[in-house]
């Protein structure tokens with residue numbers, strides 16, 4: 001009762017203050033400001049207590065209403081429609097002049113045409129723009145609670161040191177980069193409090209589409225949250241420093257702070273590491289002063305991969321830092337026995353004292369409050385260092401931008417012509433670079449895009465538009481090189497199937513260019529618009545959108561099974577034929593496609609497409625690949641529904657679906673709902689509530705076989721292929737199923753595959769493609785009996801030397817001549833196995849078509 005009353009009083013005070021401020025009254029900064037606990041009515045940071053995102057936003061709003069040191073910016077709606085907020089925290093004086101300081105940050109980020117004297121002057125005058133993002137991984141929730149306390153502390157402190165920091169720094173504090181997931185996690189936690197599931201994981205992803213991979217999206221910018229933060233950072237605020245606060249496992253070090261681990265990308269400016277390491281070292285120092293044990297640096301997290309928040313920022317001349325604090329079970333304490341403490345990651349092989357880990361945590365109870373305390377000390381150390389070194393940080397950010405510009409040639413451009421296989425995807429790559437903050441130009445009629453190599457984000461461009469070779473860094477002499485933290489390749493032209501060339505332009509040609517506008521897309525056109533049959537190339541990804549749009553409207557869409565001639569033009573097998581399309585010019589414009597009106601319906605065999613009903617399998621062991629696949633299917637307007645274990649076992653599978661699509665989920669998870677423990681590992685498994693437990697079982701497996709035998713189509717992605725190979729009697733084996741990582745390792749690289757382009761699943765592909773590979777899968781087919789057929793759709797080259805296009809691979813010879821994708825007929829139905837990642841993280845647009853075609857194949861009569 002007492003607590004409730006206090007809350008009510010504080011809320012009234014806060015509301016009154018808000019009312020006063022909005023009425024324009026000049027409230028003085030001495031007005032009482034509620035603490036988070038006072039405002040929310042429970043002790044923030046106490047065991048088993050969590051504020052959800054809506055409460056956090058209401059607190060930040062109240063704080064901004066009561067303090068002149070805080071303003072709130074709405075970054076925009078999230079995937080599920082919550083507002084994502086960013087608090088701008090600084091001295092009252094700085095906030096009054098924030099446009100001026102933002103302008104300085106922008107100029108320092110793009111100092112083209114400025115003298116060193118001007119840059120030095122701006123560095124003296126400017127403020128350090130410091131971005132702190134919390135909780136991108138929703139279960140790493142401590143920082144969302146800490147953010148409220150930190151903001152309160154900064155808003156109310158009257159000591160000279162805090163005031164000095166706020167005079168030097170404009171802090172952009174994002175209390176959650178994943179508000180939807182934060183709310184899901186808190187709701188799940190509250191629901192299961194006091195049960196045996198308390199603090200356990202959820203049976204679904206903590207981002208509606210991409211789960212944990214929301215931190216793998218920072219150059220591709222597919223998700224709303226990524227787009228919004230990217231815009232605020234690289235098009236509006238230009239922070240010089242970005243700290244992203246995470247949590248890691250419970251049984252290792254207590255906190256990771258920079259310096260980062262090896263390897264380091266050779267494409268990054270060396271000055272980058274100096275302020276980052278200085279800040280990280282100050283964090284470690286202040287933690288140690290406050291007797292916080294278990295601080296580590298040079299551990300696990302490397303400086304090589306550009307896919308995460310602050311990682312991408314390195315290539316954009318921003319000092320990006322990461323902290324990772326040991327987790328609890330959301331807000332439930334954990335007790336760690338000393339013998340359970342372990343290293344096991346690069347930088348800490350065994351859990352022992354060493355120079356980068358001088359004070360190991362001895363074990364014991366670890367709670368939410370510990371996480372928040374460690375994070376708060378690290379966050380304050382960030383402000384301390386950034387205010388101490390404000391001028392250097394600003395000057396060095398400009399130095400990186402200048403040096404990046406000098407690394408390019410002012411007359412040399414990346415050229416993306418629309419005269420290529422898939423013009424809308426080519427345009428998408430140019431627009432993506434622009435959205436990332438790079439300067440992108442185009443020819444006056446917008447037929448060719450030119451991206452200057454000499455510009456502030458030159459390093460970012462050369463990174464994502466070039467190819468990678470993973471450095472063979474060894475810590476000790478011997479065979480083993482340092483493993484990568486994530487994937488080893490991100491060559492967007494290869495992944496998207498877009499041709500990017502280098503071109504030198506004369507001064508005159510350069511004068512003719514103009515900035516690319518958001519509206520500059522291939523216009524598309526309809527030739528002979530009064531024709532009754534139209535031919536459209538199968539080579540673009542957008543043709544899938546057009547097909548699905550027309551099928552939804554009961555349009556007549558078919559695929560030419562052979563090449564044909566019309567009006568002097570030749571059209572290859574796989575050409576899409578449309579009849580009675582309504583307004584062809586409007587369609588051409590909507591999808592940026594060329595529609596060719598034919599003089600007559602071609603006299604070759606063609607196969608009509610149906611609007612396929614896709615069942616996308618969704619396990620209770622939340623699968624990010626399921627989420628990404630769902631997202632891609634929605635982007636291309638497929639008619640899909642999720643199916644869970646119950647639906648796979650159900651009697652209506654054949655009735656309800658034409659195609660069952662298994663995302664990259666392991667066989668054990670599909671069948672049993674849990675992964676088999678690896679050798680030497682505990683088989684202990686924490687159950688989910690019964691309604692979310694188990695897999696499809698033998699029953700579901702048999703039902704899937706019946707589904708295919710009766711005419712259904714089964715498409716399996718990556719590791720789900722092992723399920724099909726083992727459960728179905730097909731003449732395919734995975735020769736790498738039991739390979740150890742010493743024998744074969746390809747942790748996310750781009751490989752060359754050769755395509756048989758004569759099959760409905762491969763129509764529109766070129767004879768060679770770049771395939772993204774991150775699993776141990778290589779198919780060997782054998783000659784089947786008459787009851788089924790098998791076709792190798794894609795295979796690896798015969799010489800291991802020819803296989804790697806970008807990234808790193810060990811054991812490439814094990815792929816020589818092996819199949820990478822196989823199509824089979826099985827009973828009356830069809831099976832497609834993709835060993836490589838056709839839609840990996842929605843980045844491999846160059847191989848999307850294979851997935852789309854496989855789904856459409858399930859809606860057409862088999863071509864013979």
Ligand SMILES: [Zn+2]
Nearest residue numbers: 137140246247
């Ligand atoms: Zn994380």
